[in-house]
Amino acid sequence: MTTGTCSTTIAPVDKVPKDLTDNDVVVVGSGAGGLVAALTAAVRGLRVTLVEKAPYFGGTTALSGAGLWAPANLHVLAAGQPDSLDLAREYLKHTVGDRTPTSMQDAFLEAAAEVIAWLEEQGVRFSYMTGYPDYHPGLPGGLLTGRAITPKAMRGPDFAAGGHPVHPPLPMGAGGPPIPEVGPEGPVWGGQSLIAMLLTACEDAGVTLLADTAFTDLVVEDGRVAGIRAGELTIPARAGVVLAAGGFEHNAEMREKAGQGVVARSDWSLGVVENTGDAIRAGIALGAATDLLEDCWWAPGFVKPDGTPSFILWERVAPGGIVVDRDGHRWINEGTDYNTFGHVMLAAHAEGRPVIPSWFVMDQHFLDTAGFAGLRPGADPTPWVEAGALVRADTVEELAEQLGAPDLVATVERWNAAAAAGVDDELGRGAPDSHERQLLAVFQRYPGIAGPHEHPNPSLAPISSGPFYAGQLVLSDLGTKGGLVCDEVGRVLREDRTPVPGLFACGNTMASMMGHSYPGPGACITPAMAFGHLAVTAIADELAGAPR
Ligand SMILES: Cc1cc2nc3c(=O)[nH]c(=O)nc-3n(C[C@H](O)[C@H](O)[C@H](O)COP(=O)(O)OP(=O)(O)OC[C@H]3O[C@@H](n4cnc5c(N)ncnc54)[C@H](O)[C@@H]3O)c2cc1C
Known part of the structure; x- marks a missing residue:
């Protein structure tokens, strides 16, 4: 997919520090996965703090064109595309195959269109990417005119992002076609627009957002993940921690160890430099299983x-x-x-x-x-x-x-x-x-x-x-795609497939349910959002005593 670009960045505003000791959920990382997880928590009435290592929010998602591959979503159907979950299931069978469990592929399919509809309710707007093809349209279930959507573009002056700083975009032409440069009037589109809308929604819903706060470790109490450390700071989480800190594309040592060989070169990667595998290593230290570490997008x-x-x-x-x-x-x-x-x-x-x-x-x-x-x-x-x-x-x-x-x-x-x-x-x-x-x-x-x-x-x-x-x-690469093995609601699993209590992951911190494949534009970001949403929904349901 193409690169998101805009010419507008805004300065951080001073935030009144909230009480960091009182959280149901802590989210690590502010790409699409992390922001959707945090937003879900706040909308479900949970107290949530999100920590971000960089001085601005959005991660690699903010650099992306933010094509979103969400089969049978409302916009694709409204545009008259002949899509359905069954058709998409068939397509995943021929692209992802049996490289990841069918139950994970189904969990994604069920959640993807739902999370888009839910985000619309929170003020995050999308539209059909007219005609943008699946990447293997000739395979059974593939669509030549696609099933992807993109965040609505916004005018430059409307780029408010809830008062929070967004990761600056890539220079124009570092990804997509060389469309004309835009000025302060915009439009602002792609990943910049997505992150801005998510930040606005998070701010309105009461998420505590901390930039310049690098997660360093997990806090474990009585065998359950009970919070995080960010240097000297300890931030407890009563109900769960969601790791959404991207992959390890900028950790050459991890790439080498994962067998990426000649391409274990962070200087060739397009992911943000902060993605050094911190969350994946913390999960491994607690006995989490990993998969797909040798692979990238x-x-x-x-x-x-x-x-x-x-x-x-x-x-x-x-x-x-x-x-x-x-x-x-x-x-x-x-x-x-x-x-x-x-x-x-x-x-x-x-x-x-x-x-x-x-x-x-x-x-x-x-x-x-x-x-x-x-x-x-x-x-x-x-x-x-x-x-x-x-x-x-x-x-x-x-x-x-x-x-x-x-x-x-x-x-x-x-x-x-x-x-x-x-x-x-x-x-x-x-x-x-x-x-x-x-x-x-x-x-x-x-x-x-x-x-x-x-x-x-x-x-x-x-x-x-x-x-x-x-x-x-x-x-x-657009990021690594291997990471912590998770179940259908994003719970991090050990080698014996039992969950690490209190620990969840999404985005490139999680081993992708897409396996080695890339079915269409948005095959990274949509699963990140879907599993961020599923993880916190599971946490909220458990707190509410509801059956999963
Ligand atoms: C040019 C380009 C175009 C792309 N186009 C598309 C597209 O159209 N569609 C698509 O699906 N994908 C696209 N991708 C890929 C996609 O952007 C990424 O795979 C995806 O955004 C990853 O999401 P994430 O939430 O896992 O990670 P990120 O968006 O990278 O977010 C992770 C965040 O975690 C933070 N972090 C890291 N370590 C720590 C720590 N220790 N403590 C706290 N925070 C930490 C990082 O700073 C970062 O902000 C594109 C990528 C590029 C580079």
């Missing part, structure tokens, strides 16, 4: 001259850019969804193929119309060339020479023939009803994005107008 990335990574999403579906290995061969349908792209890249690397890094190859026409990695369409790439981030040559032969990729010339010739014919026989890019062709059509409706071209296949354009360019493609 993968994303092809490009490291810009300033050393920060860009998410290469739009560029791979825009016509006229190809991905080649270091010998110059295309090795993947460029428009493959980012998570599958990562898995294929890792598998090819394991077989000894020179794909990490790969090269993204394009011509001047591509740079002028699509831009690249935050370089706006038509911008002068010379500073990036001089910094060594892009390689430039007058001919494809010279580019091949500079890259030391002898087969690039033949590859570009074959690609140009495919563009002329309108069919990519080699890797099937841009086939009718393919995810990448549909996604391109969606992006071409965004403001400021060039429309369809004159070539026979909308996804294929020749690489023919020099100069020619190449940029290194690395394997970045």
Whole structure:
């Protein structure tokens, strides 16, 4: 999914400290999972404190485009999409498969649409992402025109966030298509809008929100988690602690230990730097089981001259850019969804193929119309060339020479023939009803994005107008997806599958019920919100003596 952007940030306001000793629930982390958990607690009448390590709220969620994959939700149905929970169940069977328990997949499906409807009641508004495809629309249950929604955009002046500071957005173009820059009037959209609406709702409902407060440890009394420590501060929780502190993408040691090998590189990750696995380690210390630690929400990335990574999403579906290995061969349908792209890249690397890094190859026409990695369409790439981030040559032969990729010339010739014919026989890019062709059509409706071209296949354009360019493609991630094993209401489980009393998790702190898959836009954030909501609902029901 695309990157959320806005140009508006606001200063923190002084909050009157509330009594931190009086909590039913303590939540750790303020991404979508943590904020929904805290909001659920407050709306259910529980006393709740949320601690956040960063000086602002929102985590990686605030950087995201906040596509939300919530099958059969009210907006998708209102838009006339032929969706149902049964259809989505079928789709998960073919994407997630048996990598995670069916009961967890069902728990998500039952909760996802419900949490969206419930959030609407709390003033958090969404709309259908018109036509944004599932990532495997050809599989049984998949939908070419998708089942994802996105938070409603807001005007810049309405970006109040309950008076709390929101994590600043990524620079424009570090993820999605290069839509025009926006000023203070906005609109503010994606993750920025979602976090702002959630913070406003939390503030109104009476959640105590503490920024700059890093969770360090769990407090256990009589075998039950009874609170947290944040440095010198101890914050008790009568009924439960919800760990929603993201993954461990910025802990190179944990990544190495988890077997992530060549990609155990935090400097390639797009997750927020605070996500260092603190909550996962605290759970493990109490005997919690873990799963999927070797995996991430993968994303092809490009490291810009300033050393920060860009998410290469739009560029791979825009016509006229190809991905080649270091010998110059295309090795993947460029428009493959980012998570599958990562898995294929890792598998090819394991077989000894020179794909990490790969090269993204394009011509001047591509740079002028699509831009690249935050370089706006038509911008002068010379500073990036001089910094060594892009390689430039007058001919494809010279580019091949500079890259030391002898087969690039033949590859570009074959690609140009495919563009002329309108069919990519080699890797099937841009086939009718393919995810990448549909996604391109969606992006071409965004403001400021060039429309369809004159070539026979909308996804294929020749690489023919020099100069020619190449940029290194690395394997970045949107966060890790392995973590603490949880049950259907987010209770953290031990190896013997008994719960750790009083301990819950959601988001990337929890081993994802999506297994190794990424079924569609929003497959990370919606489960985070669903299990945050389920966890606190279970806590509140237990306090109220209600049956689960
Ligand atoms: C560019 C980009 C685009 C994306 N687009 C999408 C999309 O459209 N849809 C989608 O589903 N996903 C998307 N993702 C992925 C998604 O944003 C994340 O996987 C998801 O937001 C994780 O949510 P979370 O609540 O688990 O963690 P986060 O949102 O990262 O929140 C975790 C919070 O915990 C805090 N924390 C960490 N350690 C501590 C501690 N010790 N004490 C207190 N607080 C702590 C962190 O500071 C952070 O604020 C995108 C990611 C990126 C980078």
